Amino acid sequence: MGAVSSTYRSYFDPETEVRIVMVGNNNAGKTTIMYQLKVGLFVNTIPTTGFILETIHYKNFALSIWEIGIRNNTAFLWRRYAEQAVGVIFVVDSYDVDRIGEANEDLRRTLNELDGLGLPKIPLLVYANKQESRTAMSVADVRDQLDLKSLQDREWHIQGSSATMNDGLWEGLDWLLAQIKEDMKKNAGLPTNSLLIGLDAAGKTTILYSLKFEGCGITTPTIGFNVEVITHNDFNLTIWDVCGQGRMRRLWRHYFQDIIGLMFVVDSNDTSRMSDAKEELWRVLRELSEAGLPEIPLLVYANKQDLATSMTVAEVRDTLDMKSIQGREWHIQGSNALMGDGLIEGLEWYIAQVQDNMKRKVNTAAK
Structure with a gap:
């Protein structure tokens, strides 16, 4: 793979997009909860065949909630979505005493799947739904039947709810958002944050997980963000x-x-959008300088070099006008994210530049 180098406030957006998975028994009330949160009204629903995806705007968050029945014939799809989830909602029918054991099995299956994906211990909100029914189990009974107290290393909360009456739904969601914010703050506090951006479909997420796991399968388009620690x-x-x-x-x-x-990923084969990539790159570089970050290094991955019709690394460099970059170390690295080609070479250049910057800051502070 080719490569060319140079010589030389808040994480919480005005509206931060995050993904949440909603699962649970069939007929537990998941879809009713979804539309109460979405439009604030009780909507007569039919059992979900497949899945439902809705975005709910609440308290500066755009919550992309993906609702699916864990036991239906498309349940395997939720794993793809869950790879980017920052929270999980599990809905239980408190009235259906006969299926509480099944609910417990489904909850454990869900948590095991999340653990198997290598996710952090994302917070769990349980809605003990249909509390308006006189014969419904109490919230404490549902908690005990699900053995929630045995959960280790995961924040959880069980909220009594009535989806048809819109009772308890927002209280539960408030708790979940508070946990998500805390998790984001913890991640934001790490001293080695790097930003991986580029146009959609350039291969950013594939690069991220190829670096993380030394190989990556099919990824889904990113909604919001992914965050991983790469060593x-x-x-x-x-x-x-x-x-x-x-x-x-x-x-x-x-x-x-x-x-x-900063890592910027370009689809070398998408010549029709190369001018868009250039515009976005230069806009970000200007904004970095305005934010007081003129010196941080720039790594550009000229991705999809495996395709015969791709632009060469030098052609991508010239089209992006990278030689005009002043006062910032930069490097453009040819890559094939699916095969992992060029990724480590680019990463090693990047880490070397980051370490040099960190040393300079330490030396300056010591004077």
Whole structure:
């Protein structure tokens, strides 16, 4: 793979997009809860065949909630979505005493799947639904039947609810958002944050997980962001892979706080959008300078070099006008994210630049 080098405030967006998975028994009330949160009205629903995806705007968050029955014939799909989830909602029919054991099995299956994906212990909200029924189990009874107290290393909360009456839904959601915010703050506090951006479909998420797991399968388009800690040569990088779809690019600047470097991914085969990539790259570089970050290094992955019709690394460099970049170390690395080609070479250049910057800051502070 080719490569060319140069010689030389808040994480919480005005509206931060996050993914949440909603699962539970069939007929537990998941879809009714979804539309109460979405439109504030009780909507007569039919059993979900497949899945439902809705975005709920609440308290500066755009919550992309993906609702699916864990036992239906498309349940395997939720794993793809769950890879980017920051919270999980589990809905239980408190009235259906005969199926509480099944609910417990489904909850454990859900948590095991999340653990198997290598996710952090994302918070769990349980809605003990249909509390308006006189014969419904109490919240405490549901908690005990689900053995929630045995959960280790995961924040959880059980909220009594009546989806048809819209009781308890917002209280539960408030708790979940508070936990998500705390998790985001913890990640934001890490001292090695790096921003991974580029146009949609350039291969950012594939690069992230190829670096993380030394190989990556099919990924889904990013909604909001992915965040992973990558360790290479005993150096840890917390990499934020942020959505590159049209209007979301304007939110990239809200991830600048505390970053130590920028990775920009270009689809070398998408010649029709190369001018868009150039425009977005230069806009971000201007915004970084305005934010007081003129010195952080820039790594550009000229991705999809395996395709015969792709532009060469030198052609991508010239089209992006990278030789005009002043006062910032930069490097453009040819890559094939699916095969992992060029990724480590680019990462090693990047880490070396980051370490040099960190040493200079330490030396300056010591004077």
